[in-house]
Amino acid sequence: MMRRSIRPICCGYSNRCDFLMTDFIYAPPDAAPVILHEDHELVFVDKPAGLLSVPGKGAHMADCLIARLRGVFPEILLVHRLDLDTSGVMVFARTPHAQRHLGLQFEKRQTRKTYIARVAGQVQARSGHVDLPLTVDWPNRPRQMVCHDTGRSAQTDWALMRHEDTGSRLRLMPVTGRSHQLRVHMLAIGHPILGDPLYACGAARAYPRLMLHAKELRLRHPDGGRGVTISAPVPF
Known part of the structure; x- marks a missing residue:
């Protein structure tokens, strides 16, 4: 049987959402980053939604989390990223x-990340596992899409927390760490994340922010290997 690429479709009429990246205006929040934990090797930060993890293209997108942190920790080094629209726990290295x-640890999938998401629709199952390979949707980048031919392996575990008036609240546990993985996987099972400007449309998109938050990060401390778990309160 022929396998094919599947672009994320945000409505039943077109494979393009009416949101265009040319409409995007970068307006990061003014609030200073919240330091969740710091020691001689690591800094854990609660990244706000709307702030880039690293600089974007052009001087107008130079303001970002790592640049702000360097005002306090000049030696800080990048370890991983969160999407612009996603809030929550990030870790930076100091050496x-x-x-x-x-x-x-990230490369060998030895870290454990837990996200909280509000999604459209009433999710019926109590939990599930999504195993769908992802690749960039070049005509519509930065979007990603499911592609069984050229996509890279992407897996997400999820669990239902509760139903809400506007949808469902889920706990998401990514096994892999592909770009936009949680956003595309939730869309693929029919429950796009609320407020997503790339993969949701209509009422599901009419929220002030993407309802996705990196709640908890577990890893081994580079000095001695002890387990460290840091969490950030969910802002929605």
Whole structure:
């Protein structure tokens, strides 16, 4: 049987949403980053929605989380990223050793990340597993899409927390860490994340922000290997 690529479709009439990246205006929040934990090797931060993790293209997108942190921690080094629209726990390294140590943990899938999401519709199952490979949707980038031919393996575990008036609240546990993975996987099972400007449309998009938050991050400390778990309160 022929396998094919599946672009994320936000409505039943077109494979293009009416949102265009040319409409985007970068207006990051003014609030200072909230430091959740710091020590001689690591800094954990609660990234706000709307702020880039690293600089974008052009001077108008230079303001970002790592740039703000360098005002306090000049030596800080990048380990991983969160999408512009996603809030929650990020970890940064303060030494090259810590950066290498954490980089290997992320590469070998030894970290554990838990996200909270509000999604459209009443999810019926109590839990599930999504195993759909992803690749960039070049004609519509930065969107990603499911592609069984050229996509990279992407897996997400999820659990229903409760039903809400506007949808359902889920706990998402990504096994892999592909770009837009949680957003495309939720759309693929018929429940786009509320407020998503790329993959939701209509009433599901009419929210002030993407309803996706990196709630908790578990990893091994680069100094001695002890387990560390840091969480950030859910803002929605």
